[in-house]
Amino acid sequence: MLLQRFLIRLLTMAITLFGVAVVVFVVIRVAPGDPIAMMLPPGATDADIARLRALYGLDKTIVEQFFIWLSGVVRGDFGTSISLRQDVLGLVFNRLPATLELAIVALLMALAIGGTTAILGARERGTAVEAGIDIASGAALSIPDFLWGLVLILLFGVLVPVFDISGRVSPQLDLPFVTQFYLFESLARLRFDLTKDLLGHMLMPAIALALPLAAIISQLLKQSLKEVLDLDYVVLARVKGFSETQVILREALKNAALPTLTLVGVQFTFLIGGTVIVERLFSYEGLGNMAIDAVINRDLPLIQGIVLVFALLFVLINLAVDMMYALLNPRLRHG
Amino acid sequence: MSAVVKPCLDIRSLSAVLPNGQRVLRSVSLSVQPGEVRALVGESGAGKTMIGKAVLGVLPTSVRIVEGDMLLEGEDLGRLQPKARRTLIGARTALIPQDPLTALNPSRRIGPQMTDRLVRILGWSGQRAETRIRQLLDEVQIRDPDRVTKSYPHELSGGMRQRVLIAAAFAAEPRLIVADEPTTALDVTVQKQILRLIAQLQREHGTAILFVTHDLGVVAKISQKVSVLYAGKVVEEAETADLFAAPQHPYTRALMAATPRYTDPFASLKPVDEAVLAGLAAEIAAADQAWRRPHG
Numbered sequence: 001m002l003l004q005r006f007l008i009r010l011l012t013m014a015i016t017l018f019g020v021a022v023v024v025f026v027v028i029r030v031a032p033g034d035p036i037a038m039m040l041p042p043g044a045t046d047a048d049i050a051r052l053r054a055l056y057g058l059d060k061t062i063v064e065q066f067f068i069w070l071s072g073v074v075r076g077d078f079g080t081s082i083s084l085r086q087d088v089l090g091l092v093f094n095r096l097p098a099t100l101e102l103a104i105v106a107l108l109m110a111l112a113i114g115g116t117t118a119i120l121g122a123r124e125r126g127t128a129v130e131a132g133i134d135i136a137s138g139a140a141l142s143i144p145d146f147l148w149g150l151v152l153i154l155l156f157g158v159l160v161p162v163f164d165i166s167g168r169v170s171p172q173l174d175l176p177f178v179t180q181f182y183l184f185e186s187l188a189r190l191r192f193d194l195t196k197d198l199l200g201h202m203l204m205p206a207i208a209l210a211l212p213l214a215a216i217i218s219q220l221l222k223q224s225l226k227e228v229l230d231l232d233y234v235v236l237a238r239v240k241g242f243s244e245t246q247v248i249l250r251e252a253l254k255n256a257a258l259p260t261l262t263l264v265g266v267q268f269t270f271l272i273g274g275t276v277i278v279e280r281l282f283s284y285e286g287l288g289n290m291a292i293d294a295v296i297n298r299d300l301p302l303i304q305g306i307v308l309v310f311a312l313l314f315v316l317i318n319l320a321v322d323m324m325y326a327l328l329n330p331r332l333r334h335g
Numbered sequence: 336m337s338a339v340v341k342p343c344l345d346i347r348s349l350s351a352v353l354p355n356g357q358r359v360l361r362s363v364s365l366s367v368q369p370g371e372v373r374a375l376v377g378e379s380g381a382g383k384t385m386i387g388k389a390v391l392g393v394l395p396t397s398v399r400i401v402e403g404d405m406l407l408e409g410e411d412l413g414r415l416q417p418k419a420r421r422t423l424i425g426a427r428t429a430l431i432p433q434d435p436l437t438a439l440n441p442s443r444r445i446g447p448q449m450t451d452r453l454v455r456i457l458g459w460s461g462q463r464a465e466t467r468i469r470q471l472l473d474e475v476q477i478r479d480p481d482r483v484t485k486s487y488p489h490e491l492s493g494g495m496r497q498r499v500l501i502a503a504a505f506a507a508e509p510r511l512i513v514a515d516e517p518t519t520a521l522d523v524t525v526q527k528q529i530l531r532l533i534a535q536l537q538r539e540h541g542t543a544i545l546f547v548t549h550d551l552g553v554v555a556k557i558s559q560k561v562s563v564l565y566a567g568k569v570v571e572e573a574e575t576a577d578l579f580a581a582p583q584h585p586y587t588r589a590l591m592a593a594t595p596r597y598t599d600p601f602a603s604l605k606p607v608d609e610a611v612l613a614g615l616a617a618e619i620a621a622a623d624q625a626w627r628r629p630h631g
């Protein structure tokens with residue numbers, strides 16, 4: 001039964017990814033802009049153009065091109081980048097860890113900020129503290145992530161320069177890393193000097209990405225908490241002698257977190273989408289930054305590879321959210 | 336020997352208001368002696384649950400106490416710091432809630448929900464709390480305590496959940512239990528069993544109970560004393576036997592007349608008499624006016 005559900009789940013994931021592949025493949029070929037024109041100097045002959053076109057397989061029909069590409073993808077061959085002349089899969093896996101680290105740090109910050117303010121607001125419900133939290137989260141939510149990025153660059157990069165405004169790590173440092181997960185590896189190797197430098201670069205883009213999500217978590221979780229705090233079992237816990245903070249943490253939080261969890265899953269995929277612009281803003285060497293270059297250069301194989309990896313990421317996040325939901329809700333576990 | 340027995344609960348002219356200034360409790364005075372069951376009877380909205388919540392310190396934030404004292408075994412609850420009051424209430428009182436379906440946390444197992452007060456508020460060892468809970472589950476006639484303590488609430492019936500809540504209420508040997516319509520949400524056959532169980536545990540443990548109900552039949556079965564409540568005001572107070580033998584206040588008589596009788600349900604199923612309610616309204620208006628004069 002469980003195996004059957006899992007297999008169905010895998011099948012839907014495969015169908016989703018196939019759909020994404022088709023759409024991306026067709027759209028970037030139908031949209032205006034020719035990669036061949038970008039590669040050749042002005043004044044190239046028609047024969048040169050035709051030869052290059054044939055070299056990249058662009059002279060075949062879209063359907064033919066698609067199945068050639070798809071048969072490669074199934075074997076793990078995503079083709080060669082037109083602009084960088086390197087293996088697409090290698091390029092993507094080289095950049096993906098940087099983006100994942102940024103997204104995870106941003107998510108943790110959003111959960112910490114949103115969760116804390118939600119709990120505080122629920123405990124101090126009806127007071128000036130709650131009103132203050134509402135105003136702050138309204139402001140955080142109505143400003144998009146890239147604008148937060150600019151605000152942060154102005155505040156902490158220019159006016160009070162405490163953070164590095166560009167790149168992933170200071171270029172003069174010797175990096176002993178064997179993986180591309182610099183931040184996690186620096187923690188694992190106990191090289192906290194490097195951790196500090198990496199965080200110095202990562203903190204501003206992470207905050208920019210985290211603030212809108214933190215505001216959403218704060219508002220939704222606070223609302224759910226306030227509803228749960230009127231329920232009978234919470235009243236009973238107060239009669240038992242537990243303080244309001246204990247009541248929130250022990251009785252209310254887990255039940256109130258369920259609706260928030262679903263939303264965080266969806267919003268986290270938006271956050272990853274947001275890395276594209278925010279990475280560009282901070283010249284952070286991640287997948288999003290590479291995606292923009294790929295689009296500008298009409299690098300069809302690279303765009304396809306990046307989009308497919310992003311899609312896989314989104315599908316996996318949704319799967320993880322569903323599994324956590326079942327884990328937190330005992331009524332679903334037995335059903 | 337006439338040593339004055341300190342009441343277990345002593346409420347003295349307690350008044351509470353809503354934000355719009357309307358009084359919801361009107362100078363309520365009542366006391367519960369140690370080991371005694373005091374019924375609090377009245378229609379919906381009469382404020383009987385409010386009194387129970389006021390004692391336990393869990394009034395809704397919109398309701399504000401403006402006057403009066405509540406003494407729990409001689410300790411003035413209004414004079415204690417919030418933390419001290421919370422701990423005192425946690426140690427000496429318990430609540431048997433109205434609806435067993437909503438009074439247990441759906442995402443926690445039954446066992447920890449029963450032992451948490453013993454361990455975390457009263458500082459018992461986990462072992463001792465465990466033993467105590469098994470003893471109480473046996474007293475409420477739950478035959479398979481292992482299964483029950485490992486269950487989630489949704490795996491138990493309403494009657495079972497109410498037994499669990501009763502066992503948890505008695506577990507810490509509280510001096511006072513507030514029973515807030517504990518049988519209302521159950522079906523009729525289970526109601527009787529639960530009522531009998533509460534009465535039995537009350538006798539064996541000698542616990543004082545403030546028993547909130549709208550059901551005069553329940554009052555007659557379980558309580559020694561009754562306070563009849565209307566619109567947040569105690570209109571009559573008496574020994575239960577005396578009240579049923581000779582109700583003094585017209586409202587009490589009207590309430591008794593309005594109680595359905597199984598011998599002739601349709602003839603007896605009727606609202607409280609209009610003339611009595613009009614009289615009450617005048618009585619309460621006069622009381623409010625007299626109260627407002629010194630309170631501005």
